[in-house]
Every structure is written in C-alpha cells, then in structure tokens.
Amino acid sequence: xxxIETENLTKIYQNDYIALNNMNLxxxxxxxxxxxxxxxxxxxxxxxxxxxxxxxxxxxxxxxxEPMTPGAVDLRRRIGFLPTNPKFPSGMNPVTYLDFVGRxxxxxxxxxxxxxxxxxxxxxxxxxxxxxxxxFSTGMITRLGIAASLMNDPDLLIxxxxxxxxxxxxxxxxxxxxxxxxxHKTILVSSHNLGDIRQVCTHxxxxxxxxxxxxxxxxxxxxxxxxxxxxxxxxxDLAPLVxxxxxxxxxxxxxxxxDTLEITFPPASTIASELGAVLKxxxxxxxxxxxxxxxxDDMVDAFIHLLEEERSHGFSxxxxxxxxxxxxx
Amino acid sequence: xxxxxxxxxxxxAVLTNDLRSMIRSWLVRIWxxxxxxxxxxxxxxxxDEETTVAETLAGYLGLFPLVWSTVVIIVSGxxxxxxxxxxxxxxxxxxxxxxxxxxxxxxxxxIVVLGAFLAATLPVSYIITENATGPLDNAGLRWAFILVxxxxxxxxCLSVAFSAMFNRTMVAIVVxxxxxxxxxxxxxxxxxxxxxxxxxxxxxxxxIEGSYKTDELLRTVVGFGGLAIGSMLATIWHFGHKDL
Numbered sequence: 001x002x003x004i005e006t007e008n009l010t011k012i013y014q015n016d017y018i019a020l021n022n023m024n025l026x027x028x029x030x031x032x033x034x035x036x037x038x039x040x041x042x043x044x045x046x047x048x049x050x051x052x053x054x055x056x057x058x059x060x061x062x063x064x065x066e067p068m069t070p071g072a073v074d075l076r077r078r079i080g081f082l083p084t085n086p087k088f089p090s091g092m093n094p095v096t097y098l099d100f101v102g103r104x105x106x107x108x109x110x111x112x113x114x115x116x117x118x119x120x121x122x123x124x125x126x127x128x129x130x131x132x133x134x135x136f137s138t139g140m141i142t143r144l145g146i147a148a149s150l151m152n153d154p155d156l157l158i159x160x161x162x163x164x165x166x167x168x169x170x171x172x173x174x175x176x177x178x179x180x181x182x183x184h185k186t187i188l189v190s191s192h193n194l195g196d197i198r199q200v201c202t203h204x205x206x207x208x209x210x211x212x213x214x215x216x217x218x219x220x221x222x223x224x225x226x227x228x229x230x231x232x233x234x235x236x237d238l239a240p241l242v243x244x245x246x247x248x249x250x251x252x253x254x255x256x257x258x259d260t261l262e263i264t265f266p267p268a269s270t271i272a273s274e275l276g277a278v279l280k281x282x283x284x285x286x287x288x289x290x291x292x293x294x295x296x297d298d299m300v301d302a303f304i305h306l307l308e309e310e311r312s313h314g315f316s317x318x319x320x321x322x323x324x325x326x327x328x329x
Numbered sequence: 330x331x332x333x334x335x336x337x338x339x340x341x342a343v344l345t346n347d348l349r350s351m352i353r354s355w356l357v358r359i360w361x362x363x364x365x366x367x368x369x370x371x372x373x374x375x376x377d378e379e380t381t382v383a384e385t386l387a388g389y390l391g392l393f394p395l396v397w398s399t400v401v402i403i404v405s406g407x408x409x410x411x412x413x414x415x416x417x418x419x420x421x422x423x424x425x426x427x428x429x430x431x432x433x434x435x436x437x438x439x440i441v442v443l444g445a446f447l448a449a450t451l452p453v454s455y456i457i458t459e460n461a462t463g464p465l466d467n468a469g470l471r472w473a474f475i476l477v478x479x480x481x482x483x484x485x486c487l488s489v490a491f492s493a494m495f496n497r498t499m500v501a502i503v504v505x506x507x508x509x510x511x512x513x514x515x516x517x518x519x520x521x522x523x524x525x526x527x528x529x530x531x532x533x534x535x536x537i538e539g540s541y542k543t544d545e546l547l548r549t550v551v552g553f554g555g556l557a558i559g560s561m562l563a564t565i566w567h568f569g570h571k572d573l
Contacts, residue, residue: 071427071428073426086418087419088419089415106338
C-alpha cells in the first residue's frame with residue numbers, strides 16, 4: 001500500500017507559472033522517500049499540496065488512501081511536518097510552542113506535557129526550554145521543528161530540506177535521526193543535495209522543472225547511475241603517477257584537476273581490486289593520499305541531465321506513439 | 330460551502346495564544362491607557378453643569394466608532410496577515426481547520442476590542458449618569474451601547490476579513506479604514522442611512538434621551554449583524570480555499 005499517491009498532480013500559479021506538471025508520485029508504506037531536485041524544482045510545492053496547504057490546479061492527492069483537502073484534519077493529525085527553516089509564532093519558547101502544537105493536534109494535557117518534555121530532551125533543547133525562540137540558531141530552530149513534527153506521534157513524516165543551513169554536526173544529527181525514525185515511520189524528505197539523504201533513503205524521486213523524472217527504489221537509481229568513478233586528492237608531484245597510469249592502465253580514464261585525480265574504471269570491473277591497484281601505484285609514486293571520494297553525486301547530476309535530454313528527445317516519440325497507426329505515414 | 334467539523338482544543342490554542350500576544354502588544358497597552366485618560370476626562374466634563382448627561386455620554390460612546398476605530402482597525406487588521414510567514418508552516422500544517430483558526434482570531438480580537446470598550450464605558454457611564462444632569466432614558470442608553478458595540482463588532486469582523494484576504498497587513502488596514510470612513514457616503518447613495526456610522530453617532534444624544542423608534546433600531550441591528558456575519562462567512566470560505 002502507498003501512504004502517499006498523487007495522480008497527474010499539476011499546480012499552476014496565477015495562470016502564468018507552472019510549478020508542478022503531471023506528477024505521479026507513490027510513496028510506499030514504511031519507505032524513507034527522498035524527494036530530490038535543484039532549488040525551484042517543485043519540491044516544496046509538492047509538499048504543500050500533500051499537506052493540503054495549496055489546492056491542485058489539476059490532479060489528485062491521496063494520503064493514507066484518503067483525498068487530501070484543506071479541511072482534512074484527520075489526515076494531518078497523522079502527519080508530522082518540518083518546513084524548511086521553520087518559523088514560529090513570535091514570543092514563544094520551546095515549551096510554549098510544543099504545547100501549542102500539541103493543543104493544535106488535540107492531544108490531552110496528561111499526554112502532551114510529558115511528551116513535550118521527552119522531545120525537548122531528545123533534541124537536546126532541554127537547557128534552552130525557557131529561552132525565547134527568536135534568538136535561536138538555525139540548528140536549534142531545526143531541532144525544535146523536528147520535535148514539533150514528532151509531537152503528535154505521526155505515522156508519516158514530511159520533512160522539507162531538513163539539513164538546510166545546518167553545520168556538519170547538525171547534518172549528521174538529522175541524517176542519523178531520519179535513519180532511526182525510518183525504522184518505524186514512513187518518511188518523505190526533500191533535499192536539493194542527494195548526498196545528504198541518499199544514505200538513508202530506501203526510495204527516491206527526482207524532480208526537475210516541476211516534473212518527476214525518476215521515481216523508484218534507491219537500488220534501482222544506484223544501478224542506473226553506477227559510476228565506478230572516484231576522485232583522489234593527493235599531495236606531492238603527480239606527474240609521474242599520471243604518466244604511469246596512462247602507460248600501464250590505458251583502460252582507465254584519468255583526469256587531473258589540480259591536486260585531484262578523477263579516475264573512471266571500465267564497466268564491469270571489480271572496483272575494489274581496481275582501486276587497490278591504483279592506491280598501490282599512488283604509494284609507489286611517493287605522493288600522499290589526502291582524501292578519496294566517490295563521484296556518484298556528479299554522476300547523479302549527469303543522470304538528471306541525461307534524463308532531461310531523453311525527455312526532450314522523447315517528445316516527438318511521445319506524440320508519434322499517441323497518433324493512430326498510420327497517421328504519420 | 331464546505332465547513333469541516335469544529336474542534337475546541339485547537340480553537341482554544343490559537344485563541345489563548347493570540348490573546349497573549351494582544352496583551353503583550355504595545356499598541357493595545359497604549360490604547361488602554363488612552364481610553365483610561367479619555368474616560369477620566371469625560372468624567373470631569375460630566376461635572377460641568379452646562380453639558381447634559383446625554384451629550385456627555387453620546388460624545389464618550391461616539392469616540393469609539395469615530396476615533397478609536399482607527400486603533401480597532403490596526404489591532405484587528407493584522408490578525409491573520411501578520412502571521413502570513415508562519416501560519417502555513419507552523420499552524421495550519423497541523424491538525425487545525427482554517428475555520429477554527431479564523432474563528433479563534435476573530436474571537437480574540439473581538440474580546441480585546443469589546444472588552445476594552447465595555448470595561449471602560451460601563452463604569453464610566455454609571456459615574457457620568459450619577460453626576461450629570463438632563464434627560465436620560467435607560468433603555469435608550471442600552472440601545473446606544475448595543476449600536477456602538479455592533480459598529481465595533483462589524484469593524485473588527487471587516488478588519489479580520491481583509492486581514493485574511495490580503496497577505497500584507499498595511500493593505501488590509503488601509504482598505505478597511507478607507508471603507509469605514511466612506512461608509513456614510515456609500516450608505517447615503519443606497520438610501521441606507523440607518524447603516525451610516527456618522528448618522529448613528531449624530532443620533533446618539535436623542536437616542537439616550539429616549540427619542541427613538543424601536544423598529545428603526547432593530548433594522549440597524551439586523552443590518553450591522555448581517556454584515557458582520559456575512560463578512561465572516563465570506564472570510565471563512567475565502568480563507569478555506571486560499572493557497573497558503
């Protein structure tokens with residue numbers, strides 16, 4: 001069963017800006033679904049439509065099998081929403097805000113008060129409980145927003161850019177939390193940075209220019225974008241190493257960018273053994289390995305680009321397929 | 330129209346939070362101080378034997394729709410629009426209907442406006458009636474209170490309505506302020522003087538003295554009440570369909 005389903009979901013603002021175009025999104029129960037795309041791609045619009053904050057121009061949204069509307073309070077009671085850079089009503093502190101959120105969800109006092117205390121402790125804001133939210137850092141605001149999204153013990157979490165503006169420590173905290181919560185809840189998390197969330201997602205949807213250009217299990221995505229490419233940041237004289245790689249391993253594609261070597265392995269190669277051989281050469285060349293990382297993210301960008309190209313090339317094919325047989329002759 | 334079920338706790342949450350923010354508001358605090366000062370002044374005026382009790386009370390009550398209406402518009406005109414940055418993300422994304430939210434905002438502003446009006450005018454009117462001389466009709470005085478309270482109610486409803494309609498508080502305030510002060514001309518145009526705030530204020534002294542026709546007063550009450558209820562229903566409908 002799918003927790004979220006959209007059918008031909010389209011949103012056009014003021015009759016002049018197409019924010020979302022014919023989106024068919026399915027988020028299975030228990031999935032950690034990453035909605036990925038560049039800024040302005042339509043991720044936040046999608047989320048606002050999923051929450052009933054915006055009305056679709058065309059198409060439908062169903063959540064837990066029921067149509068989502070502005071008045072669908074029973075559905076929203078089962079959703080925990082974390083907006084991008086959350087803002088709170090002025091003059092509140094973490095306790096008053098979480099109490100306010102609990103009351104909005106009609107949580108009785110005897111459950112609400114212990115719950116908010118436990119959540120404040122869990123997100124590390126117990127020491128700031130009486131402090132006005134207005135003076136909070138981005139990290140503290142996000143943590144309070146996370147606590148607020150969990151106040152009603154939701155079955156579905158929708159987090160919009162939860163790592164936005166966070167320092168590395170805050171990012172790690174949020175990613176770890178998504179991983180932990182994903183064991184018990186369905187989560188839809190949006191980000192413009194796939195690297196942030198791909199490690200915790202079971203499914204992924206890529207949005208570009210208001211269209212869902214890929215949606216499926218992350219394993220499928222990884223297969224499609226399998227790069228077998230790495231970047232080695234090195235220190236020392238790289239010229240002998242590069243020459244040796246070109247001479248001894250013509251099957252590798254080696255590109256030098258400053259102190260970084262980008263190496264693409266041949267398809268169907270065993271990356272672990274190939275990488276071992278390259279690292280041995282690095283050691284023998286007397287250069288120091290500073291960092292090593294996969295070029296998977298770059299490949300994802302390339303994948304998006306390729307998919308977009310495919311869509312535009314496929315446009316005429318789409319119409320040819322739609323025409324009755326023999327009509328194009 | 331689609332009006333979802335009404336839950337008390339979310340309504341109370343927004344209401345109490347809004348009342349707290351009103352109490353913290355410097356505008357409201359200064360307004361209350363000015364009303365208190367004005368009340369003392371009117372008590373002093375009532376001691377002057379040259380003005381009648383009806384004139385003093387009419388002048389005192391009339392200040393609310395005439396002068397304090399600007400403050401009422403400002404206080405109520407930011408009810409929804411001042412929260413436009415947080416209302417979707419932090420409030421209406423939770424389990425509260427838009428109807429509950431707007432109703433709570435309206436109730437809160439009505440409590441502040443009518444609370445300030447009644448808290449000041451009831452005791453002061455009593456003191457003035459005790460001190461001043463001249464003809465006074467208690468039923469007429471009650472009607473005067475009702476009419477002024479209704480005018481303030483309508484003004485609050487309109488301000489909250491425009492606040493929900495526009496995302497900018499200043500636009501809502503200017504539109505309502507303009508509409509309120511040209512209302513006399515508009516009602517005259519439609520031959521509906523009984524809905525003209527200025528005409529009603531002008532008639533307050535004779536009303537307090539006991540010269541009135543009940544059916545005409547009822548027509549005004551129904552007119553103002555209908556406009557207030559109509560504006561709120563329209564607001565709930567519009568806000569319920571708005572992209573937030």
